[in-house]
Amino acid sequence: GENVEQHPSTLSVQEGDSAVIKCTYSDSASNYFPWYKQELGKRPQLIIDIRSNVGEKKDQRIAVTLNKTAKHFSLHITETQPEDSAVYFCAASKGGSYIPTFGRGTSLIVHP
Amino acid sequence: DTGVSQNPRHKITKRGQNVTFRCDPISEHNRLYWYRQTLGQGPEFLTYFQNEAQLEKSRLLSDRFSAERPKGSFSTLEIQRTEQGDSAMYLCASTPGGGVETQYFGPGTRLLVL
Numbered sequence: 547g548e549n550v551e552q553h554p555s556t557l558s559v560q561e562g563d564s565a566v567i568k569c570t571y572s573d574s575a576s577n578y579f580p581w582y583k584q585e586l587g588k589r590p591q592l593i594i595d596i597r598s599n600v601g602e603k604k605d606q607r608i609a610v611t612l613n614k615t616a617k618h619f620s621l622h623i624t625e626t627q628p629e630d631s632a633v634y635f636c637a638a639s640k641g642g643s644y645i646p647t648f649g650r651g652t653s654l655i656v657h658p
Numbered sequence: 659d660t661g662v663s664q665n666p667r668h669k670i671t672k673r674g675q676n677v678t679f680r681c682d683p684i685s686e687h688n689r690l691y692w693y694r695q696t697l698g699q700g701p702e703f704l705t706y707f708q709n710e711a712q713l714e715k716s717r718l719l720s721d722r723f724s725a726e727r728p729k730g731s732f733s734t735l736e737i738q739r740t741e742q743g744d745s746a747m748y749l750c751a752s753t754p755g756g757g758v759e760t761q762y763f764g765p766g767t768r769l770l771v772l
Contacts, residue, residue: 635701
């Protein structure tokens with residue numbers, strides 16, 4: 547089955563800095579890669595996703611890049627703000643059931 | 659609130675008891691997923707329904723776990739003879755299907771087995 551590794555487990559940055567979270571996956575058939583943000587005590591919510599036919603996608607301060615050859619994808623957050631503090635999960639899935647395999651999460655702490 | 663809802667939000671039970679959780683997906687979402695999440699981990703897939711059909715179950719889902727979605731709307735997850743290792747957050751998510759894969763999660767049911 548699919549295996550998703552996520553690094554780092556904790557990331558501490560100053561407000562205004564950039565943050566990068568990296569994930570690798572094992573199943574070359576995976577073709578859908580979402581990122582979820584989970585604030586303390588709240589449900590995971592999708593923040594951005596990318597499909598395997600695209601190398602990069604941006605949404606304001608958030609971007610995701612995908613390298614299919616190397617089987618890794620990354621989340622980039624620019625101009626971080628304290629409200630970006632949360633746990634971020636990457637996931638990988640493939641067509642059909644689209645059952646996602648999640649990474650273990652990255653706790654992002656943005657210091658004011 | 660038109661989002662995914664789950665009940666109860668918290669459940670404390672004694673080892674050996676049975677518990678049942680309910681998930682109400684977003685209306686007209688035909689796919690429904692159950693996950694278990696423990697501290698410091700991402701959600702782990704348990705099972706998934708398309709309409710009323712249970713199409714896949716994880717190896718994590720022992721025979722003490724059973725899930726149903728009888729009319730293709732709400733779903734229940736039952737755990738029989740609970741064990742302390744069952745303590746976790748149980749999350750439900752739904753997707754509309756048809757190529758839209760975004761998972762809309764519920765708030766979860768936190769289970770504590772004493």
